[in-house]
Amino acid sequence: MKKILVVCGNGLGSSFIMELNVKKALEQMGKEADVSHTDLATARTEPADIYLGAQDIIGTLDDGSKEIVALENVMNIEEIKSKLDGKV
């Protein structure tokens, strides 16, 4: 099973809500994945298959080897679905 790590600056509020939305999106897509959330500093060293977060901060994780998913609107389930499509 793929591991999706949802990231925000503090690893508390926004990433947590996004995690709930990602789980909802996966359910609607009929897919399964291991989803959890954390802060930017931890995400740098925590292994995952997909790193997902708001567009303005997730870019700082991009070191060329990570699979990054950047969201424009973190509350939009349709956007999450279309961007995860084919990756899980």
Add this chain to the structure above:
Amino acid sequence: MLDLIMRDILGTPAILVGLFALIGLVLQKKDIASIVSGTLKTIMGFVIIGAGAGVIIAALDIFGQMFDEAFSIRGVIPNNEAIVAVAQDAFGVETAMIMVFGMVMNIVLARITPFKYIFLTGHHTLFMASLLAAILSVSGLDGTLLIIVGSVLLGLCMVLFPALLQPFVRQITGSDDFAVGHFGSLGYFVSGTIGKYAGNKEHSTEQIQVPKQLGFLRDTSVAVSLTMTLLFVVVAIFAGPAFIETELSDGSNYIVFSIIQAITFAAGVYIVLAGVRMLIAEIVPAFKGIADKMVPNAKPALDCPTVFPFAPNAVIIGFLASFAAGLFSMFLLPLFGLAVIVPGLVPHFFTGATAGVFGNATGGRRGAILGSIANGILISFLPALLLPLLGNLGFESTTFGDSDFAIVGILVSWLVSLFS
């Protein structure tokens, strides 16, 4: 037996919150594996917060001594994680009880009043519960009465603050799907209101080119390390090598010592954040699950960065304006005989940025700048006014950072004094 239950089981906050998580998980009919791991992680989260507190207090104590030596006045750094970790020692049980029953009150109020908001920013619920426990204790309440009053007040905060902001949130997001649940609301409300009268929303911040380089400040551990290193080193230079190397550092170089203390503080905050994350990981989904069933048409009230993508330039402008106002206030505070509130990057970033987004939605550039300046002044003066009301907790070198904690603390303290 009764003594064991009342004092050792219910009187140990870590076990108490574990028990709440256990009940929540059983009610959701989770499997045994999830129940065991969820309960253990919740307890562990609470224990981790305590461990982080030890690290933070050691570094803060040194900062306090250096600041006092340098300027002969008290310097206080507002940091929610730090003050809650410190307060947990004295008010752990009350905080845990108020947090859980406050969430119950939130659901009840959302169900029976027109304020249909479910406050999902779990760490802020915890912080507000901690503030209420401290303020009510200092005001002379205790036992069941304290928990009942605290829970009702917390429940009210959880629906009224999002309701206060909703007209602005509708303007920012162009929809009514979610609310902002973050206890910096007073600053956002003031910013939105200033923008409405002082600005012009046609001149939006989003038409300007703003460098994006400040994005790294959203990484809390970087922001905290950076501010603390700067603060520690500046204060260390004023305190002088003689004092630090003889009294505090045991001979090691005063600058190196200060940098290590600063990063130790940041490490403490990181530990506390990890604990908070574990603590709320089981509690918030259970809360949301129950709320979804009980209040069908409720709006989720979410953490403030959810509005950042709607005006990224206002985020940067708001942060800078708020921080500048915080620096300016730092020099004004002693003139009023108040403790010096040293501006922290974290509260100014998150609440200043959000105030910027609110001010921009109603008043464009001028709204964003003036609104965020107002926010910066509020989160400097209000925490200073709150300090004397916190009793022994007010003598720590840290305090609550965001505007609502301070205004609620001041109002509740005043109301209780009317009745006693």
